[in-house]
Amino acid sequence: MTTKAIFYHAGCPVxxxxxNSVANALDPAKYTVESVHLGTDKSRVKEAEAAGVKSLPAxxxxxxxxxxxxxxxxxAVK
Amino acid sequence: MTTKAIFYHAGCPVxxxxxNSVANALDPAKYTVESVHLGTDKSRVKEAEAAGVKSLPAxxxxxxxxxxxxxxxxxAVK
Numbered sequence: 360m361t362t363k364a365i366f367y368h369a370g371c372p373v374x375x376x377x378x379n380s381v382a383n384a385l386d387p388a389k390y391t392v393e394s395v396h397l398g399t400d401k402s403r404v405k406e407a408e409a410a411g412v413k414s415l416p417a418x419x420x421x422x423x424x425x426x427x428x429x430x431x432x433x434x435a436v437k
Numbered sequence: 438m439t440t441k442a443i444f445y446h447a448g449c450p451v452x453x454x455x456x457n458s459v460a461n462a463l464d465p466a467k468y469t470v471e472s473v474h475l476g477t478d479k480s481r482v483k484e485a486e487a488a489g490v491k492s493l494p495a496x497x498x499x500x501x502x503x504x505x506x507x508x509x510x511x512x513a514v515k
């Protein structure tokens with residue numbers, strides 16, 4: 360049984376680096392990671408904001424938002 | 438064979454949260470995570486700075502520094 364983690368990004372170089380290194384390094388025995396490109400899937404911006412995401416890339420897991428470096432503000436993808 | 442990842446922190450609540458959620462979630466089949474408290478182990482501040490760490494908590498892996506949220510500037514632990 361795995362827990363869901365969502366990696367929100369904007370397709371930016373900082374985002375790609377964080378996805379390749381951090382998001383893809385999560386233990387697959389514990390987490391299933393969904394990658395959401397908010398630049399192309401704007402319908403999910405509200406959900407990301409509700410989870411506490413203020414900038415991208417960000418990993419939402421265990422009920423909290425973990426912003427990883429800074430690629431773009433969430434306002435930039437609205 | 439695992440790769441080493443180093444989680445640098447300052448013992449702050451933001452650091453503890455990032456360690457519990459993100460650092461401890463890395464796949465143990467791929468990464469061995471070392472946790473370094475720079476507030477109590479100041480001898481390693483230079484090594485963290487050389488790896489690109491500017492604030493804490495930060496995860497250094499695959500040759501890059503990933504700052505996770507913001508707990509403290511690295512200058513605060515010098």
